[in-house]
Amino acid sequence: xxxxIKSILVITFLIVVCFILQNSLSLLSGSLFVTPNLLIILVxxxxxxxxxxxxxxxxxxxxxxxxxxxxxxxxxxxxxYLYVGFFSGRFNRLFYKNMVIxxxxxxxxxxxxxxxxxxxxxxxxxxxxxxxFYLMKIIVPEVILTVCIALVxxxxxxxxxxxxxxxxxxxxxxxxx
Amino acid sequence: MKKxxxxxxxxxxxxxxxxxxxxxxMVISVARPKYIEPVKTAGASVVVPVEVGINHIGRYFxxxxxxxxxVKKLKAxxxxxxxxxxxxxxxxxxxxQNKYELQRLxxxxxxxxxxxxxxxxxxxxxxxxTSNWFNTFTIDKGSDNGIAVDMNVISGGGLVGIVTDVGxxxxxxxxxxxxxxxxxxxFASTSDTGIASGDLQLNEKGLMNLTGILKDATVSEGDMVxxxxxxxxxxxxxLVGFIEEVSLDSNQLNQSGTITPVxxxxxxxxxxxxxxxxDNRAIQETTAENDKKDSGDAESNETESNxxESNETESNETESNxxxxx
Numbered sequence: 001x002x003x004x005i006k007s008i009l010v011i012t013f014l015i016v017v018c019f020i021l022q023n024s025l026s027l028l029s030g031s032l033f034v035t036p037n038l039l040i041i042l043v044x045x046x047x048x049x050x051x052x053x054x055x056x057x058x059x060x061x062x063x064x065x066x067x068x069x070x071x072x073x074x075x076x077x078x079x080x081y082l083y084v085g086f087f088s089g090r091f092n093r094l095f096y097k098n099m100v101i102x103x104x105x106x107x108x109x110x111x112x113x114x115x116x117x118x119x120x121x122x123x124x125x126x127x128x129x130x131x132x133f134y135l136m137k138i139i140v141p142e143v144i145l146t147v148c149i150a151l152v153x154x155x156x157x158x159x160x161x162x163x164x165x166x167x168x169x170x171x172x173x174x175x176x177x
Numbered sequence: 178m179k180k181x182x183x184x185x186x187x188x189x190x191x192x193x194x195x196x197x198x199x200x201x202x203m204v205i206s207v208a209r210p211k212y213i214e215p216v217k218t219a220g221a222s223v224v225v226p227v228e229v230g231i232n233h234i235g236r237y238f239x240x241x242x243x244x245x246x247x248v249k250k251l252k253a254x255x256x257x258x259x260x261x262x263x264x265x266x267x268x269x270x271x272x273x274q275n276k277y278e279l280q281r282l283x284x285x286x287x288x289x290x291x292x293x294x295x296x297x298x299x300x301x302x303x304x305x306x307t308s309n310w311f312n313t314f315t316i317d318k319g320s321d322n323g324i325a326v327d328m329n330v331i332s333g334g335g336l337v338g339i340v341t342d343v344g345x346x347x348x349x350x351x352x353x354x355x356x357x358x359x360x361x362x363x364f365a366s367t368s369d370t371g372i373a374s375g376d377l378q379l380n381e382k383g384l385m386n387l388t389g390i391l392k393d394a395t396v397s398e399g400d401m402v403x404x405x406x407x408x409x410x411x412x413x414x415x416l417v418g419f420i421e422e423v424s425l426d427s428n429q430l431n432q433s434g435t436i437t438p439v440x441x442x443x444x445x446x447x448x449x450x451x452x453x454x455x456d457n458r459a460i461q462e463t464t465a466e467n468d469k470k471d472s473g474d475a476e477s478n479e480t481e482s483n484x485x486e487s488n489e490t491e492s493n494e495t496e497s498n499x500x501x502x503x
Contacts (some may be wrong), residue, residue, distance in 0.1 A: 016223060016224065016227070019224065019307070020224060020227050020228055020231060020304075022307045023224075023228060023304035023305065023307055023315070024228065024231050024232070024235065024304060026304075026305040026306065026307060026309075027232075027302065027303075027304055027305045027314070028235070034309045035305075035307065035308075035309055037307070037308075039307070051188075052188035052191070052192075053186055053188055053191055056188065056191055056192060056195060060195055060199075064216065064220075065220050065224070066307055066308075067216075068216050068217045068219070068220035068221070069217075069220060069221070069224070069304075069307070069315065069349070070306040070307060070308070070311070070313050070315075070349065072206070072341065072342070073203050073206050073207060074202050074203065074205075074206035074213045074216060074217075075198075075199040075200065075201070075202030075203035075206060076199075076203055078199050078202070079195075079196060079199035079200070079203075082192065082195050082196070082199060083192070086188060086192045089188060090188075115308075115310075118308060118310055119310070122310060122311075122356075122357075123310070123356070123377075126356075126357075128356070128377075128378075130378065133378055134377070137381065138309045138310065138377075142309055
């Protein structure tokens with residue numbers, strides 16, 4: 001029980017930190033570069049490490065936080081992050097300790113799904129149909145930058161997951177693998 | 178269930194339920210925005226203080242790094258500026274002559290005076306929309322400083338956007354170059370109106386969309402674009418930008434084109450919030466308040482039947498107010 005509370009607190013802390021960093025980063029970036037999506041990284045990597053259910057909860061609350069701040073429709077980002085969590089959690093069975101490629105692919109896929117969903121709901125439905133432009137100018141640059149950042153962050157998240165989030169029993173299992 | 182010793186949730190079931198929850202929230206947030214306020218305030222109370230702190234730290238570092246660069250620059254600049262002063266002095270005498278003319282024109286359009294009078298609140302930008310799709314930002318002043326929804330935000334003499342959401346210590350501003358924003362505008366040279374809307378594609382070039390100008394309107398490139406009288410949320414006469422290009426639509430009914438906004442949206446640091454909500458809006462608010470009063474009276478009727486008479490007269494008064502406003 002104590003362990004569970006600790007996990008929840010740590011995850012909440014990570015969500016808030018990622019959100020604030022992302023918020024401040026987007027302020028800094030201006031027109032120079034697109035903003036990497038740290039919350040997607042968080043959701044995808046933890047989805048890969050822990051599984052769909054956990055990732056969906058993380059995604060849901062991350063999205064809710066984003067919604068509460070920048071969107072007039074509450075629930076849209078929550079829904080998209082939720083699906084990203086579900087998607088990334090499906091790859092949990094591929095989990096292997098020293099593999100870095102798979103989480104990167106998941107992050108790229110997750111970010112792509114999120115942005116595509118956002119484009120379809122918020123832009124395409126308003127008759128902004130130039131998909132090529134939005135793809136090349138916003139989605140692809142964001143995916144690339146997000147994956148680059150994920151490459152750096154993955155180790156940190158993995159350490160947090162390994163040292164804090166799992167019980168001793170599970171830890172020995174991972175070691176054994 | 179009996180066979181399994183451990184109860185495990187199927188992800189598919191979870192995603193199904195959560196989807197329903199999300200869609201439910203979306204529907205509620207569109208239909209009854211009041212109910213979702215708690216979610217917003219809860220999020221804000223955690224994040225805003227930290228964000229303000231990070232902003233301070235960031236500002237400090239950019240200041241220090243900037244100082245080193247500056248020393249070199251300043252020396253070179255000093256030379257340049259001295260030369261410039263000479264040139265400017267000549268220009269100045271010319272401009273002084275033009276000033277009289279300008280004053281006359283200003284009086285004519287009553288542009289400037291209009292929004293100089295409004296009370297303003299200065300605020301810092303502390304965060305931006307987390308996605309790359311929209312242009313909204315967060316400022317560090319909220320309802321505590323008298324900011325309300327639909328107040329106009331200016332910076333550097335031009336219109337920046339409008340407050341769309343207010344918390345106790347923060348407010349969200351949607352810029353006019355946001356893809357979902359549109360502003361009713363008019364032109365300084367003629368009294369024609371048009372609609373300036375943000376567009377993500379044009380943002381790349383630093384432009385805004387301009388549509389809906391009548392065919393006969395005599396507008397041309399370089400014309401000053403200001404917010405129009407008929408806009409229901411933007412105060413009249415705030416500078417938006419200048420016409421970059423304008424041409425007749427293919428349907429031969431309207432003219433459309435693009436605007437260069439005066440505000441540099443990439444480097445907004447501090448903004449001014451005009452503490453005035455456009456009048457017709459204010460009327461609506463008062464009627465809403467009256468409605469509230471009515472409902473409040475209804476409640477008190479239930480609890481205190483003695484005061485029913487005075488309440489009735491009051492509600493009659495408010496009703497007459499309503500009809501006046503309409």
